[in-house]
Amino acid sequence: xxxxxxxxxxxxxxxxxxxxxxxxxxxxxxxxxxxxxxxxxxxxxxxxxxxxxxxxxxxxxxxxxxxxxxxxxxxxxxxxxxxxxxxxxxxxxxxxxxxxxxxxxxxxxxxxxxxxxxxxxxxxxxxxxxxxxxxxxxxxxxxxxxxxxxxxxxxxxxxxxxxxxxxxxxxxxxxxxxxxxxxxxxxxxxxxxxxxxxxxxxxxxxxxxxxxxxxxxxxxxxxxxxxxxxxxxxxxxx
Amino acid sequence: xxxxxxxxxxxxxxxxxxxxxxxxxxxxxxxxxxxxxxxxxxxxxxxxxxxxxxxxxxxxxxxxxxxxxxxxxxxxxxxxxxxxxxxxxxxxxxxxxxxxxxxxxxxxxxxxxxxxxxxxxxxxxxxxxxxxxxxxxxxxxxxxxxxxxxxxxxxxxxxxxxxxxxxxxxxxxxxxxxxxxxxxxxxxxxxxxxxxxxxxxxxxxxxxxxxxxxxxxxxxxxxxxxxxxxxxxxxxxxxxxxxxxxxxxxxxxxxxxxxxxxxxxxxxxxxxxxxxxxxxxxxxxxxxxxxxxxxxxxxxxxxxxxxxxxxxxxxxxxxxxxxxxxxxxxxxxxxxxxxxxxxxxxxxxxxxxxxxxxxxxxxxxxxxxxxxxxxxxxxxxxxxxxxxxxxxxxxxxxxxxxxxxxxxxxxxxxxxxxxxxxxxxxxxxxxxxxxxxxxxxxxxxxxxxxxxxxxxxxxxxxxxxxxxxxxxxxxxxxxxxxxxxxxxxxxxxxxxxxxxx
Ligand code: HEM
Ligand code: HEM
Ligand code: SF4
Ligand code: SF4
Numbered sequence: 033x034x035x036x037x038x039x040x041x042x043x044x045x046x047x048x049x050x051x052x053x054x055x056x057x058x059x060x061x062x063x064x065x066x067x068x069x070x071x072x073x074x075x076x077x078x079x080x081x082x083x084x085x086x087x088x089x090x091x092x093x094x095x096x097x098x099x100x101x102x103x104x105x106x107x108x109x110x111x112x113x114x115x116x117x118x119x120x121x122x123x124x125x126x127x128x129x130x131x132x133x134x135x136x137x138x139x140x141x142x143x144x145x146x147x148x149x150x151x152x153x154x155x156x157x158x159x160x161x162x163x164x165x166x167x168x169x170x171x172x173x174x175x176x177x178x179x180x181x182x183x184x185x186x187x188x189x190x191x192x193x194x195x196x197x198x199x200x201x202x203x204x205x206x207x208x209x210x211x212x213x214x215x216x217x218x219x220x221x222x223x224x225x226x227x228x229x230x231x232x233x234x235x236x237x238x239x240x241x242x243x244x245x246x247x248x249x250x251x252x253x254x255x256x257x258x259x260x261x262x263x264x265x266x267x268x269x270x
Numbered sequence: 271x272x273x274x275x276x277x278x279x280x281x282x283x284x285x286x287x288x289x290x291x292x293x294x295x296x297x298x299x300x301x302x303x304x305x306x307x308x309x310x311x312x313x314x315x316x317x318x319x320x321x322x323x324x325x326x327x328x329x330x331x332x333x334x335x336x337x338x339x340x341x342x343x344x345x346x347x348x349x350x351x352x353x354x355x356x357x358x359x360x361x362x363x364x365x366x367x368x369x370x371x372x373x374x375x376x377x378x379x380x381x382x383x384x385x386x387x388x389x390x391x392x393x394x395x396x397x398x399x400x401x402x403x404x405x406x407x408x409x410x411x412x413x414x415x416x417x418x419x420x421x422x423x424x425x426x427x428x429x430x431x432x433x434x435x436x437x438x439x440x441x442x443x444x445x446x447x448x449x450x451x452x453x454x455x456x457x458x459x460x461x462x463x464x465x466x467x468x469x470x471x472x473x474x475x476x477x478x479x480x481x482x483x484x485x486x487x488x489x490x491x492x493x494x495x496x497x498x499x500x501x502x503x504x505x506x507x508x509x510x511x512x513x514x515x516x517x518x519x520x521x522x523x524x525x526x527x528x529x530x531x532x533x534x535x536x537x538x539x540x541x542x543x544x545x546x547x548x549x550x551x552x553x554x555x556x557x558x559x560x561x562x563x564x565x566x567x568x569x570x571x572x573x574x575x576x577x578x579x580x581x582x583x584x585x586x587x588x589x590x591x592x593x594x595x596x597x598x599x600x601x602x603x604x605x606x607x608x609x610x611x612x613x614x615x616x617x618x619x620x621x622x623x624x625x626x627x628x629x630x631x632x633x634x635x636x637x638x639x640x641x642x643x644x645x646x647x648x649x650x651x652x653x654x655x656x657x658x659x660x661x662x663x664x665x666x667x668x669x670x671x672x673x674x675x676x677x678x679x680x681x682x683x684x685x686x687x688x689x690x691x692x693x694x695x696x697x698x699x700x701x702x703x704x705x706x707x708x709x710x711x712x713x714x715x716x717x718x719x720x721x722x723x724x725x726x727x728x729x730x731x732x733x734x735x736x737x738x739x740x741x742x743x744x745x746x747x748x749x750x751x752x753x754x755x756x757x758x759x760x761x762x763x764x765x766x767x768x769x770x771x
Contacts, residue, residue, distance in 0.1 A: 057347070060343070061340060061343065061344060064336075064337065064338070064339065064340040064343050065338065065339075065340060066339070066340040066341060067338065067339065067557070067597075068593065068594055068597060069593045069594070069597065070341060070433065070436070070593070070651070072422060072425045072426055072431050072433065072650055072651070072686075073649070073650055073651060073652060073653055073658070073661070073686070074653065074658035074659040074661070074662075074686060075653075075658060076658060077653075077656075077657070077658060081658075089429065089430075089431075093429055095354075095426065095427060095428060095429050095430075095431065096352070096354055096427075096429040098426075098427060099354035099355070099358070099427040099428075099429070100353070100354045100427075103352055103353065103354055107352065107429075154352075157353065161353065162292055162293060163290070163293060163353060163356035163357065163368070163371060164351075164353035164356065166293060166356075166368045166371070166374065167351050167353060167356065167371065167373050167374055167377065168351060169351070169397065169398055169399040170396065170397050170398075170399075171390070171394075171397045171398045171399075172350075172351050174397070237388065237389045237390050238390065239347075239348065239349065239350045239351070241347045241348055242347075242348040242349075242350050242430060245344040245347050245348030245430065246344075246348060246429075246430050248340060248344045249341070249344050249345075249348075249430050249431045249432070250340055250341045250344075251341065251425050251431035251432070251433050252430065252431040256653055256658065258592060258593045258594070258596050258597065259592065259596060259610050259611060259612075262596045262597065262600045262601050263596070263597050264597055266338050266339070267338060267557050268557075268561075268597050268598060
């Protein structure tokens with residue numbers, strides 16, 4: 033039970049840090065003015081066009097595809113697989129479970145391997161491509177290491193030492209409804225959860241800020257209409 | 271003067287050198303433009319010389335800039351070091367210096383941002399590549415932020431649109447604010463504030479020049495074509511880069527505009543008060559100066575009582591005019607609402623051609639085999655016409671209406687993928703000749719392909735900087751200097767004077 037209490041406290045703390053940290057960043061991004069019109073052109077000339085541009089960037093990494101096919105392949109596979117994995121995890125948080133989440137359960141297994149393959153490709157580039165090696169900091173390796181370790185430990189739970197999914201779900205639900213339930217104390221699970229805690233904490237202070245940041249980039253989200261609509265913000269509004 | 275250097279080698283039958291070069295650490299570490307004199311800095315509102323405790327002031331200024339610019343803030347936070355931009359910069363491709371890879375250039379500033387403004391950088395600097403602001407950082411900034419032409423090519427290819435140009439502008443603003451300015455930009459800007467143009471050409475000299483031009487053109491063509499200055503009540507105020515008054519091949523473009531106005535029968539004027547389209551304030555990231563220079567144009571337009579403002583062939587000037595004027599000096603509600611404000615001279619000529627208002631004889635250009643260089647600021651920071659990408663279509667349509675032989679360079683080197691001429695962003699100075707020649711390499715490689723395949727002999731551009739840069743660098747790559755010309759030179763040569771008016 034001691035263990036359950038510790039993990040419960042850690043999860044509450046990490047969730048708080050994650051939400052407050054990312055929320056704060058989003059607030060700062062939203063508050064910081066974009067004084068000039070700087071969309072990278074050709075850019076859409078309507079709001080709907082911008083939504084379509086952003087949708088393509090977020091779902092198929094359009095610009096990255098133009099840039100570099102290998103990075104695109106590894107990066108896109110990693111993100112899509114990650115999305116599947118995370119969707120699949122929703123089942124621990126929901127009762128009843130959404131139909132979509134139930135439906136994708138079978139793909140989850142493969143998603144984990146795809147995610148690891150994508151990560152491996154991205155990591156390999158950091159060693160093999162001289163230019164990418166040059167710009168890589170230690171933190172970039174560590175981030176990949178963390179995600180790989182989360183993936184491997186997750187697979188460990190699944191294929192090496194099963195955990196009691198029912199009581200894990202009870203523990204997670206207990207956290208959500210402030211009704212503490214015991215956490216199964218299997219090795220892989222504890223490793224997995226510890227790594228996830230670390231990920232949550234570093235999220236708002238690392239390059240994972242690309243997730244909120246991406247939606248605020250003036251070069252991508254501005255409408256190309258400076259002659260038609262007078263834009264002012266920040267120092268240009270003074 | 272600069273030490274000797276080797277012109278990069280070009281290859282047969284390719285548009286882009288692939289794979290990109292292996293990097294060579296420090297290959298361009300010696301490149302530094304001349305430092306501005308105190309008078310230049312003070313003339314545009316900055317301290318004359320490096321101030322005391324500049325380290326602290328630079329860090330403070332960085333914080334202010336980040337607070338005031340969503341772009342800067344998200345760019346500095348969000349880069350994932352994916353490397354997609356690393357082979358996209360013409361300066362990296364031409365110099366092989368790894369600090370000319372866009373993300374590495376950003377990191378010169380990001381390392382400071384992280385150190386002073388992020389949790390990770392404050393507590394774990396080594397981990398995230400954060401470092402203290404010191405003299406070696408400043409030296410590196412001065413060198414490498416003057417190896418970025420702010421062309422935005424990296425921004426096209428970054429999955430998030432991170433634009434290194436914005437980072438370079440911020441870095442230059444920080445350096446200026448602590449008293450370390452670049453001579454070329456700051457000296458020129460100071461002249462604009464006093465005289466009204468980059469050349470420091472006062473009204474009488476400008477009037478003389480235009481008069482001389484009228485005589486020359488009349489001698490050449492037998493037609494009296496006017497180059498009006500400060501004419502109140504003219505329909506159009508033409509704002510053009512001052513290089514158009516003097517430099518080759520720019521001046522042929524100016525003659526071309528005059529012929530277009532002449533045949534269309536639209537009254538126009540230049541302004542001696544606002545005799546400059548260029549606005550170098552953008553290059554140094556200075557909002558105050560940007561606005562001050564833009565206001566000259568508004569004031570001139572009101573003073574002259576014109577109905578329209580048209581901007582001549584200049585890349586960054588068109589960006590400033592198209593994207594920023596309305597913000598900085600608008601609203602332009604005193605102009606005729608029937609026309610976009612401002613309008614590009616190419617939009618103007620294109621509309622006239624569409625309406626059949628110009629008589630163009632394509633055969634007059636049969637000696638030319640033409641290709642077109644998309645200037646960065648037109649391609650990636652502005653638009654022409656009423657649809658996205660009009661900036662690629664309109665100039666080509668105008669060329670094709672005026673000439674028979676047109677050949678585009680390879681698709682990966684034109685439109686939004688265009689390679690910078692190598693001289694933009696405030697780098698068009700002789701003290702950066704090595705950088706300029708090496709930075710021109712990717713464009714020269716693509717050009718070589720159309721020269722080899724199609725006997726192209728004419729490179730058309732719509733930017734004063736591109737024209738000067740190519741006139742200087744083409745010979746290094748065994749092309750004649752005269753290969754570069756103005757778009758409106760081609761138009762001007764095709765206009766059948768006396769057939770419409
Ligand atoms: C809206 C959702 C997201 C979008 C559109 C997005 C987009 C991208 C893009 C375009 C890249 C660059 C290409 C690449 O290296 O894969 C990238 C990199 C990365 N993303 Fe995301 N991402 C998203 C969410 C996430 C999330 C939730 C995580 C992690 C929990 C994440 C972790 C990473 C990491 C670690 C990298 C760097 C990979 C490397 O080191 O090469 N992303 N992301
Ligand atoms: C509170 C958060 C989390 C909990 C309670 C949790 C729990 C689990 C459990 C119990 C499994 C085994 C599933 C099975 O045996 O069928 C698993 C697998 C896995 N987890 Fe997590 N996990 C969490 C967060 C994450 C996160 C944030 C990631 C990714 C960044 C992740 C990635 C994976 C992967 C890749 C697998 C293996 C494939 C799969 O079964 O989906 N987990 N996780
Ligand atoms: S803006 Fe242009 S010159 Fe500057 S880093 Fe990007 S590609 Fe290079
Ligand atoms: S492409 Fe964008 S995210 Fe990738 S390394 Fe370059 S600047 Fe960073």
